[in-house]
Amino acid sequence: MMATPIASSITISFLFCVSFFSLLCSSKNGYALDGGERKTMQSHFHTFQVNSLLPVSVCSPSIKDKRKERTVSLKVVHKYGPCSHLRPEKASAPPTLTEILTRDQSRVNSIQSRLRQNSLEKDSSSNSKAATTIPAKSGIPIGSFNYIVTVGLGTPKKQLSLVFDTGSTFVWTQCKPCIVFCHKQKQPIFDPSHSTTYKNITCTSRQCSQLSSSTSTTPSCSTNTCVYGIGYLDGSTSQGFFASETLTLTPSDVFPNFLFGCGENNKGVFAGEAGLIGLGRSRLSLVSQISSKYGNYFSYCLPSTPSYTGSLTFGNGGRSSAGSSLQFTPLLSKSQDPTAYYVDIIGIKVGGKTLSISQSVFKTPGSVIDSGAVITRLPAAAYDALKTAFRQHMTQYRMAKPVSGFDTCYRVKKNTTLKIPSISFEFGGNIEVAIDYSGILIADSSNACLAFLGNSNSSDLVIFGNTQQKTLDVVYDVAGGKLGFGHRGCS
Ligand SMILES: *[C@@H]1O[C@H](CO)[C@@H](O)[C@H](O)[C@H]1NC(C)=O
Ligand SMILES: *[C@@H]1O[C@H](CO)[C@@H](O)[C@H](O)[C@H]1NC(C)=O
Ligand SMILES: *[C@@H]1O[C@H](CO)[C@@H](O)[C@H](O)[C@H]1NC(C)=O
Secondary structure, eight states: OOTTTTTSSSSSEEEEOOOOOOOOOOOSSSOOOGGGGGGOOOOSSSEEEGGGOOSSSOOOOOOOOOTTTTTTEEEEEEETSTTOOEEEOOOSOOHHHHHHHHHHHHHHHHHHHHHHHHHHHHHHHHOOOOEEEEEEOOOOOOOOTTTEEEEEETTTTEEEEEEEEOOOOOEEEEBBTEEEEEEOOOOOOBBBGGGSHHHHHOSSSHHHHHHHHSSSSSOEEEEEEEEEEEETTTTEEEEEEEEEEEEEETTTEEEEEEEEEEEEEESOOOBBBOOOEESSSSSSSSHHHHHHHOEEEEEEEOOSSSBBBBBEESOOOOOOOOTTSSSSEOOEEEEEEEEEEEOEEEEEEEEEEEEEOOOOOTTTOOOOSSSSSSEEEEEEHHHHHHHHHHHHHOTTTTOOOOOBBOEEEEOOOOOOOOEOOOOEEEEEETTTEEGGGGEEEOOOOOOOOOOOEEOOTTTTTTESTTOOOTTOOEEEETTTEEEEEOOOSOO
């Protein structure tokens, strides 16, 4: 195989990187919740056994089949949980709190630095196309906290498990012949030569010229085939042919001419999955490409533990905001990062009492919701108020030393029964969203820690992370400009 332009390139130049990758995703340490132990909380406390936050080894699919007319629902599994076939054969120990945090922090650093980069570029009038070179680090197995869905690609269709991420905007999978490099994946690598519906996109096509707004990298050209490159600020990259294929979500949801990246040079933090599904705001994201059938509307539910399955659903199934159990807050978009889903966080309640936090603390840096960041990041003033109030309700438990970045930890045993205060978030539009108890504490067998972190710089973005979204029905009505939350979306 002759070297193509992508083969000779080790680093990619970026105008700036708009995509970030959900490496560090999920705090899903394998928490098991025994349905029987879950107490319905009208009160301001949750009572449960620490056991119910710890890993178990069996998968219990969510029982609810919420499939409605005019929607398509995919099963969401945690990559290393018992519901996933990507799980390593040797059941490895669940990640420690320190590992979770280290991975999560690099994602968050990526998001923060992307925003800083973008605002720098906005400020510099002279050279708005300043390129940044990002070194590709390969083989660091930190992509282990992701949520994945399985889709069919090609004719005949081949099943591929892809990470889904609201923080990125492009869909790609590794492709044979892997001209430069493919990392190992569980399922066979997609081979376009075995599909009758695969088509290369030509360099002169309209689609090729649309690429750069999704990947933030100018496409190149190899024997008249459009070549994409996408880099994530953690150093992961994928390059290959821009192509179209038949995408099969379910037997009745088949999308011909779906645009995707056929990755021939894939580096970075992947661990078994075949690629990535971006759900951010861009024309090439999965949600945009199937919007003619389902509208610009999707929702997901992330399970309380990897022992359950969640769902990723496209279309609203005739669900109207009036009379539904969903509560809506406006989805905002900001020029610093037009692909991200911004929201207005306005306050936090602990044990039913609103904390005294100035709203400007959230407003000044702005807030995003992210399916990939694990732990919610709050302005320091908000985090301090939260932890102080939380601790006041927890005086009957012995505090533990801080565990990596978490500073509000308690010594527990598996059979310890905890009674903890409820925590809810207030969003613009005057809604209050109660966090499930699996989203309040993060635990291992001897410590249970308050699962929030403070930002070190008051201009750092506020991030509503995936731990705090567990079991919520999270609805992105992108066309309607609003984000909905419902309770008990999944187990
Ligand atoms: C797609 O383009 C690449 C690079 O030009 C080429 O090697 C490959 O054979 C093409 N595939 C098809 C199906 O045209
Ligand atoms: C909890 O487990 C410990 C051993 O880890 C045991 O000594 C203790 O009796 C148990 N307590 C209860 C209430 O079951
Ligand atoms: C906080 O971030 C801003 C913007 O990125 C930067 O200018 C400032 O120096 C940072 N402050 C500290 C204390 O790091």
